[in-house]
Amino acid sequence: MMKRLAFVILAAALAWSGYWLWGKQSLMAGYQRWFAERRDDGWEAGYAEMKVRGFPNRHDTTWTDLRILDPESGLGWEAPFFQLFLLSYNRHHAIAAWPRHQVIVTPDGPLHVTSEQMQASLVTEGEDHALTRGTLVADVLNITGTDGATTALAQLRLAGTRVDAASYDVALTAEGLALPRGLNQATGGALPQTFSEARIAAQLGFDAPWTLTSAEARPRPTRIAVREAALEWGPMALRLTGDLEIDGEGRATGDVHVQAQNWQEMLAVARASGQVADVLADGVEATLTLMAGLSGGRRSLDLTLRLEEGAIWLGPVPVGEAPRFLLR
Numbered sequence: 001m002m003k004r005l006a007f008v009i010l011a012a013a014l015a016w017s018g019y020w021l022w023g024k025q026s027l028m029a030g031y032q033r034w035f036a037e038r039r040d041d042g043w044e045a046g047y048a049e050m051k052v053r054g055f056p057n058r059h060d061t062t063w064t065d066l067r068i069l070d071p072e073s074g075l076g077w078e079a080p081f082f083q084l085f086l087l088s089y090n091r092h093h094a095i096a097a098w099p100r101h102q103v104i105v106t107p108d109g110p111l112h113v114t115s116e117q118m119q120a121s122l123v124t125e126g127e128d129h130a131l132t133r134g135t136l137v138a139d140v141l142n143i144t145g146t147d148g149a150t151t152a153l154a155q156l157r158l159a160g161t162r163v164d165a166a167s168y169d170v171a172l173t174a175e176g177l178a179l180p181r182g183l184n185q186a187t188g189g190a191l192p193q194t195f196s197e198a199r200i201a202a203q204l205g206f207d208a209p210w211t212l213t214s215a216e217a218r219p220r221p222t223r224i225a226v227r228e229a230a231l232e233w234g235p236m237a238l239r240l241t242g243d244l245e246i247d248g249e250g251r252a253t254g255d256v257h258v259q260a261q262n263w264q265e266m267l268a269v270a271r272a273s274g275q276v277a278d279v280l281a282d283g284v285e286a287t288l289t290l291m292a293g294l295s296g297g298r299r300s301l302d303l304t305l306r307l308e309e310g311a312i313w314l315g316p317v318p319v320g321e322a323p324r325f326l327l328r
Contacts, residue, residue, distance in 0.1 A: 044069040076105035096120045109146035116140040129212040149180035167205040174198040197232040237261040250324035260301040
């Protein structure tokens with residue numbers, strides 16, 4: 001009886017070991033194929049080494065010295081390592097871990113990103129691994145541009161959940177957000193170092209669901225419904241809500257409701273930072289002073305902007321060019 005039991009245990013162990021090794025080889029082949037396909041598309045996509053560990057219940061993959069660059073968009077990513085953790089019996093739930101330092105390549109130059117910890121959880125379904133929900137958390141995050149200016153966050157939290165075939169509820173919260181030091185110095189140091197609130201909750205619609213193969217054909221945004229976007233910095237507060245339909249060219253049509261408290265200070269910060277020319281700031285200030293008076297108070301704004309035909313409209317008056325919502 002004991003010999004038979006030992007034989008069964010040994011057979012089961014050998015079968016599971018074979019299953020784990022088969023899973024490891026299929027994963028590595030899939031990853032290698034993905035990098036090869038990106039190179040065939042003209043991307044830079046490579047790494048120094050890839051290892052899969054985690055026997056008996058996990059497939060934990062580590063890549064070292066990664067570099068991925070899409071020459072068409074000018075966007076890319078470099079990291080000394082990246083890790084992806086999967087249960088060997090469930091390929092639809094992944095945990096990702098980033099290094100303390102990484103580089104995001106943009107057309108305007110590299111962004112150096114440091115963090116104490118950055119991890120994400122991703123749940124998918126189906127053979128194409130369509131995204132159903134995901135979260136990303138980064139602690140003590142610093143983003144430094146080519147000019148040396150650093151934007152810092154105590155914690156960044158991003159969560160997304162699919163609500164229908166190609167729409168997602170998304171929430172972003174930035175705790176302890178601090179803009180580059182030069183911006184606060186331009187205001188004479190009168191403002192707090194960090195924002196007291198920075199968050200957004202929205203629903204995003206696309207023309208196709210996001211999957212693990214979306215890098216090949218990125219879904220196009222078709223709708224942005226902002227339930228609430230809120231920023232508070234010292235005495236200044238800004239809140240936005242809106243619902244926008246996006247056409248095939250990335251042009252938005254819809255209304256955005258804006259509430260701003262102490263908007264004069266916001267304009268002063270923009271002026272002092274050098275981001276807005278004095279002539280333009282004077283014109284904007286005159287217009288907003290008039291609108292604030294119509295809203296019932298000099299220091300607060302409560303108005304609705306219309307995005308249409310590539311422009312931003314305040315009533316019948318165009319006040320600027322509308323942004324285009326395109327994924328490169």
